[in-house]
Amino acid sequence: MKQLTFFILLISSFFLASCSLFELDNYDAPAETLWGEVVDVATGERVLTDQGSEGIRVRLIETSWGDNVVPNPDFFCMPDGTFQHTKLFKGRYNVQVDGPFIPLLREDERGVPLADETKDIDIEGVTKVRFEVQPFLKVEWVEEPRVSNGKIQAKVRVTRAVSESEFREKIEPMGGYSSSFQNMTDIQLFVSYSATVGYRARDERWSSAIEYSGSSFNSLFGEAITIESNGTIPSGRIVFIRAAARINYDTPRGSGTRRWNYSEPIEVMVP
Amino acid sequence: MKKVYRLALVISVLSTSCVDLDIPPTNIIGDEDLLTNESGMEVYLARMYSHMPFEDFKYMAQWGVEFNSWLGAMGIEGTGEALNRDGISTAFTGERTPYWSMAMTLLRDANYLIENLPLHEDAFPESRYNHYLGEAYFVRAFVFSAMARRFGGVPLVTRVINYPADPEALEVPRASEEETWNQVLADFDQAVELLLPTSPKRGYANRYVALAFKSEAMLYAGSVAKYNETVPGRLTGLGEKTGVRVIGFAENSWRAASIKYFREAYNAAQEIIKSRNYSLYKKRWVANDREAQYQNMVDMFSDLESPENIYVKEYSFPVATHGYDAYSAPFIFKAPLASGTCPTLDFLELFEGFDRYPDGTIKVTTGNSNTQGQYLLYDTPLDFFKDAEPRLRAYVIFPGDRFKGTDIEIRAGVYTGAEPIQPLFNDYSYQAAETRYQHLNAYRANPKTLYLSPREGSSQEVVTYNGTQMTAAGANGPFFDNGEGCLTGLYGRKWLNPDPSFEAGEGRSDQHFVLMRYAEVLLNAAEAAVELALAGEPSPDGADLMQVATQAINDIRERAGASLLSGAITPDENGRNIVRKERRKELALEHKSKWDIRRWRVQHYEGRDGFWGEYRNKDAFSNNTRYRFRGLYPFFSTESGKYFFDARFQWVSLKTFEYNIVDYYFAIPGGEVSKSPVIDQQPNR
Numbered sequence: 037m038k039q040l041t042f043f044i045l046l047i048s049s050f051f052l053a054s055c056s057l058f059e060l061d062n063y064d065a066p067a068e069t070l071w072g073e074v075v076d077v078a079t080g081e082r083v084l085t086d087q088g089s090e091g092i093r094v095r096l097i098e099t100s101w102g103d104n105v106v107p108n109p110d111f112f113c114m115p116d117g118t119f120q121h122t123k124l125f126k127g128r129y130n131v132q133v134d135g136p137f138i139p140l141l142r143e144d145e146r147g148v149p150l151a152d153e154t155k156d157i158d159i160e161g162v163t164k165v166r167f168e169v170q171p172f173l174k175v176e177w178v179e180e181p182r183v184s185n186g187k188i189q190a191k192v193r194v195t196r197a198v199s200e201s202e203f204r205e206k207i208e209p210m211g212g213y214s215s216s217f218q219n220m221t222d223i224q225l226f227v228s229y230s231a232t233v234g235y236r237a238r239d240e241r242w243s244s245a246i247e248y249s250g251s252s253f254n255s256l257f258g259e260a261i262t263i264e265s266n267g268t269i270p271s272g273r274i275v276f277i278r279a280a281a282r283i284n285y286d287t288p289r290g291s292g293t294r295r296w297n298y299s300e301p302i303e304v305m306v307p
Numbered sequence: 308m309k310k311v312y313r314l315a316l317v318i319s320v321l322s323t324s325c326v327d328l329d330i331p332p333t334n335i336i337g338d339e340d341l342l343t344n345e346s347g348m349e350v351y352l353a354r355m356y357s358h359m360p361f362e363d364f365k366y367m368a369q370w371g372v373e374f375n376s377w378l379g380a381m382g383i384e385g386t387g388e389a390l391n392r393d394g395i396s397t398a399f400t401g402e403r404t405p406y407w408s409m410a411m412t413l414l415r416d417a418n419y420l421i422e423n424l425p426l427h428e429d430a431f432p433e434s435r436y437n438h439y440l441g442e443a444y445f446v447r448a449f450v451f452s453a454m455a456r457r458f459g460g461v462p463l464v465t466r467v468i469n470y471p472a473d474p475e476a477l478e479v480p481r482a483s484e485e486e487t488w489n490q491v492l493a494d495f496d497q498a499v500e501l502l503l504p505t506s507p508k509r510g511y512a513n514r515y516v517a518l519a520f521k522s523e524a525m526l527y528a529g530s531v532a533k534y535n536e537t538v539p540g541r542l543t544g545l546g547e548k549t550g551v552r553v554i555g556f557a558e559n560s561w562r563a564a565s566i567k568y569f570r571e572a573y574n575a576a577q578e579i580i581k582s583r584n585y586s587l588y589k590k591r592w593v594a595n596d597r598e599a600q601y602q603n604m605v606d607m608f609s610d611l612e613s614p615e616n617i618y619v620k621e622y623s624f625p626v627a628t629h630g631y632d633a634y635s636a637p638f639i640f641k642a643p644l645a646s647g648t649c650p651t652l653d654f655l656e657l658f659e660g661f662d663r664y665p666d667g668t669i670k671v672t673t674g675n676s677n678t679q680g681q682y683l684l685y686d687t688p689l690d691f692f693k694d695a696e697p698r699l700r701a702y703v704i705f706p707g708d709r710f711k712g713t714d715i716e717i718r719a720g721v722y723t724g725a726e727p728i729q730p731l732f733n734d735y736s737y738q739a740a741e742t743r744y745q746h747l748n749a750y751r752a753n754p755k756t757l758y759l760s761p762r763e764g765s766s767q768e769v770v771t772y773n774g775t776q777m778t779a780a781g782a783n784g785p786f787f788d789n790g791e792g793c794l795t796g797l798y799g800r801k802w803l804n805p806d807p808s809f810e811a812g813e814g815r816s817d818q819h820f821v822l823m824r825y826a827e828v829l830l831n832a833a834e835a836a837v838e839l840a841l842a843g844e845p846s847p848d849g850a851d852l853m854q855v856a857t858q859a860i861n862d863i864r865e866r867a868g869a870s871l872l873s874g875a876i877t878p879d880e881n882g883r884n885i886v887r888k889e890r891r892k893e894l895a896l897e898h899k900s901k902w903d904i905r906r907w908r909v910q911h912y913e914g915r916d917g918f919w920g921e922y923r924n925k926d927a928f929s930n931n932t933r934y935r936f937r938g939l940y941p942f943f944s945t946e947s948g949k950y951f952f953d954a955r956f957q958w959v960s961l962k963t964f965e966y967n968i969v970d971y972y973f974a975i976p977g978g979e980v981s982k983s984p985v986i987d988q989q990p991n992r
Contacts, residue, residue, distance in 0.1 A: 039309060039312065043312060043316070104983075104984045106977060106980055145545075145558075146545070146550070147545045212541055212558060240737070240738050240930050240933075241741070242738070243930075266736075266738050267739065284539065286539055286540035288991065289540060289991075290554075290990055290991035291968065291969050291992070292538055292540045292911065292967065292969060292991070293967065293968065293969070
């Protein structure tokens with residue numbers, strides 16, 4: 037009996053020896069940080085957005101990994117136009133942001149690069165990156181919003197942040213150009229209980245929109261546009277509002293996602 | 308004793324390494340057994356057919372091709388036809404199991420047959436040999452078209468790839484979308500040429516089966532080529548790794564491609580029509596008899612010998628079964644679940660036989676919209692539906708109608724206030740959808756005038772009416788706290804086993820599923836005809852295109868008990884919408900509409916006005932990328948003992964769907980992209 041136990045132990049020790057059961061998995065945890073901001077090249081102000089797939093998308097490709105790398109999972113800028121990723125592996129990355137601004141990576145119809153303003157950087161420790169872009173629109177509040185009977189009435193001014201000629205100069209070589217790209221299509225008023233108000237966090241009961249067809253908005257650039265919330269917001273509540281506007285141009289091209297340029301959020305007390 | 312152990316150990320070590328078993332295994336079946344005789348071929352075909360991506364009772368859009376009948380329901384994937392309480396009721400933006408690797412296995416089976424059957428050509432008479440080869444082409448065409456509808460351009464694996472081999476030989480990049488559809492066309496054409504005109508055995512394909520699926524596929528291809536152009540950003544792009552146009556069509560080729568595909572769709576459908584092998588099911592149909600017309604359309608789905616059936620997937624208890632009745636029957640037949648398929652009011656509004664408001668929505672009050680006037684009262688709930696199109700009644704169980712010999716009681720609540728009754732809500736908009744009956748003062752006040760039930764059985768609220776106790780909700784609900792009752796006020800009838808003696812249960816259903824029927828061929832011909840006329844093309848076969856379309860629509864309408872067209876269909880957008888709307892109606896709850904709204908490109912916000920085939924204001928049911936559907940809720944009023952109906956957004960288990968332009972092409976499975984140096988992800992993702 038003793039012999040048998042011995043044999044079994046002997047044989048099973050072979051099994052144990054073959055696997056790295058007691059080895060430490062010592063690959064460093066991803067701990068590098070990438071912090072970035074997206075600013076308007078003309079004014080130096082950050083490009084405001086919404087944290088969701090309709091906002092500014094950040095795409096990282098770890099080029100130091102090897103050939104045929106698949107992009108890291110996309111993430112999105114915070115509403116103030118900054119982004120941060122604190123769990124990255126050390127290495128060289130291509131960083132690209134897509135949002136309501138002239139695309140950084142511009143290619144013609146056959147895929148020949150025209151311009152590449154994406155950044156290739158080594159990420160180690162805390163790496164900071166700053167993208168200077170040309171947003172399509174600028175959206176601002178004109179005056180403090182007024183509240184009556186549970187409805188918020190706000191005045192918004194929308195101006196072009198990139199001139200029509202410059203837009204055309206940069207977008208037309210990408211092919212399939214249409215003059216309708218520059219048409220302003222809609223102004224949104226997002227209302228929410230949350231301070232991170234935006235398209236994602238909007239309350240569908242109260243958020244509203246004004247749509248413009250064709251180039252009908254062209255004469256209204258720079259004018260104060262009045263927009264009113266839907267429904268009745270219960271009294272005694274504090275809500276946050278943001279205005280947003282977009283043109284008839286999707287980024288990245290082909291995604292069909294037309295991203296909004298946003299105003300600052302403001303807090304509104306509903307009496 | 309010790310020696311014995313040692314000896315045994317040594318022998319066991321040696322024996323594993325020394326014997327060279329180079330003998331053909333007798334228990335493995337090879338080509339000589341399978342590809343040389345009819346019964347062997349049957350085994351081979353059975354394997355292919357059991358892996359075909361057919362969308363029947365065992366297909367769920369949310370899950371993909373998993374051959375699983377669990378939670379079986381129809382039309383719940385954001386098509387607006389029906390709703391379901393569970394997470395499976397979301398827009399068709401992807402499948403849990405992407406149809407990719409499974410497709411490759413089946414393609415290999417088909418390619419293997421194409422390459423190896425010619426070695427055994429002598430074993431069969433010529434027509435039989437051709438038929439078997441045709442089956443392989445049919446399978447390949449079907450698989451490529453199933454993939455193309457999902458992904459656009461796919462790797463065109465048209466040969467058996469042997470492993471191991473050079474990476475060169477193993478890696479097949481995605482072809483362009485146009486090449487992919489051309490391959491689908493070529494394979495269908497091969498199949499049509501080779502297959503016998505009648506199936507040599509039940510369940511086998513034949514020439515007309517291939518033609519019918521060809522017309523369906525070509526209609527898809529033509530529509531995509533044309534309607535990609537209507538999407539903001541022209542839905543097309545080049546793959547990053549290969550530079551191939553993996554989705555969409557080039558600016559200078561989409562027009563010619565779309566016309567070519569529409570012409571193929573038209574010709575294929577016309578060939579079936581002219582063969583006169585099939586006809587619309589009218590065995591019990593009687594002119595001007597609504598009851599007979601309704602019963603006729605119920606029977607057509609349970610009659611295996613229907614002349615309308617072109618291709619059918621059969622089931623047989625107890626060896627091959629599904630569970631549709633166990634999940635989608637009315638609540639009183641719960642076994643073990645129920646109410647999986649609850650049609651919407653928006654769907655019902657496609658049909659004739661109801662009074663309407665000026666904006667086209669169904670009239671439930673005396674005013675000009677459902678916030679105005681007082682509710683119209685009906686003696687019984689079924690009175691509301693007395694003029695409804697017979698086809699609708701065959702597809703949908705109305706409140707108070709009969710099913711399996713039983714009255715289907717559906718009641719949202721009981722109203723005890725005074726008549727006439729003002730609309731319960733003052734806002735019925737999308738934005739107000741989350742304010743429900745249980746939030747109303749009429750329900751919450753004390754004493755209250757509106758009684759509702761959170762659940763069935765002892766949780767029912769009870770009202771005393773004429774000395775008897777009446778439950779607030781009907782026996783089938785809706786219950787505001789139980790999504791297993793009726794959700795919308797309506798139930799699906801199509802596909803349910805109507806036999807009163809049938810006892811439903813999981814894996815107890817064996818009714819067949821009609822994968823392709825003649826009505827679709829007529830609709831394919833009509834749509835392709837209108838699209839060709841819209842493009843200014845001459846008729847491919849000399850027949851008057853508008854006449855073909857008009858005849859097809861009228862034949863279908865006549866059988867359905869709907870009113871006939873007053874004149875010929877015109878070659879414009881109105882004419883096209885007549886055809887589209889008829890398709891939305893006729894082919895509802897058959898796993899078809901989700902592909903139709905996808906190829907028409909009417910699911911994203913900018914195009915959603917055309918969601919229903921006809922024009923409907925998208926803002927009435929959507930908010931940017933999201934959209935919702937409505938129900939029709941019957942209430943009992945105690946003062947007169949009559950019923951009234953309230954039309955509002957889904958009251959129980961409210962579903963909000965979301966669709967973006969990128970969803971028109973599903974993402975390629977991430978693993979396939981990362982492991983291959985040539986497989987491209989969709990360029991717009």
